[in-house]
Amino acid sequence: QKEVEQDPGPLSVPEGAIVSLNCTYSNSAFQYFMWYRQYSRKGPELLMYTYSSGNKEDGRFTAQVDKSSKYISLFIRDSQPSDSATYLCAMRGYGGSQGNLIFGKGTKLSVKP
């Protein structure tokens, strides 16, 4: 079992839809959870960062972490064609070798006008 599992999609939604992206993980040492967005032929850029469990909201984006279920989510409200990209979850533990970021394989999202 991989440390981080993410459905690769592709996921296609109409403009204005609510998008739900998810990752599961197996390492209970993970404490820091991130979502990166990667446009085609570009480097990943950080969208959301969460420490431990809970929710975090930033504009149209909401990140949720449920450590008891080892499950994280990213919700995108009122999705726009400009949101079309690959979304990567990433996570790490606290210090030492646990401090290295482990990425999911990414979910490719397409928002149709």
Add this chain to the structure above:
Amino acid sequence: DSGVTQTPKHLITATGQRVTLRCSPRSGDLSVYWYQQSLDQGLQFLIQYYNGEERAKGNILERFSAQQFPDLHSELNLSSLELGDSALYFCASSPLIGGGSYNEQFFGPGTRLTVL
């Protein structure tokens, strides 16, 4: 623009050859990370340097090596290249070592390596 620069953008070479990829971190960032991204494996951490010293190793092959120079730029050397080494190679930088503090990694635009 993340402020991290990588050269070259594209590299095409033959099996058995050696190449060097270069990364300049954001101004003030002391940590540099190298990642490999392929369709099969996704984004994989290779190695981290902090202020010139190796700090962490991931899934880096023995044919690959890296270093960070006094001006903080870093180079990733790939030797005895194989077809399977074709991938996107990203550099990222962050202000700190990592550990228990928030330490966002900023990614460069990547170098696309094609081994023929």
